[in-house]
Amino acid sequence: MGTRPLVKTLILCLFLWGACKTKEPPKEEPIVSEAVIQEVYICPMECENGMNYYMEGKCDICHINLIQKEKP
Numbered sequence: 395m396g397t398r399p400l401v402k403t404l405i406l407c408l409f410l411w412g413a414c415k416t417k418e419p420p421k422e423e424p425i426v427s428e429a430v431i432q433e434v435y436i437c438p439m440e441c442e443n444g445m446n447y448y449m450e451g452k453c454d455i456c457h458i459n460l461i462q463k464e465k466p
């Protein structure tokens with residue numbers, strides 16, 4: 395019999411906590427700036443007339459590791 399008020403309080407607490415949570419404004423996604431300059435990679439063998447790659451990896455033609463192109 396003595397446990398009932400405690401359970402009620404717990405339920406009330408959970409309810410209030412839940413209500414409080416829903417009131418919280420949704421977190422805004424950080425805006426990714428488009429000004430960020432993408433790193434450009436090129437094949438050191440200059441396959442396909444020095445084709446640019448936008449992610450690190452290997453050349454599609456000769457499978458040599460790409461090197462980062464120096465910014466002008």
Ligand SMILES: [Zn+2]
Pocket residue numbers: 437438439440441453454455456457458
């Ligand atoms: Zn290549």
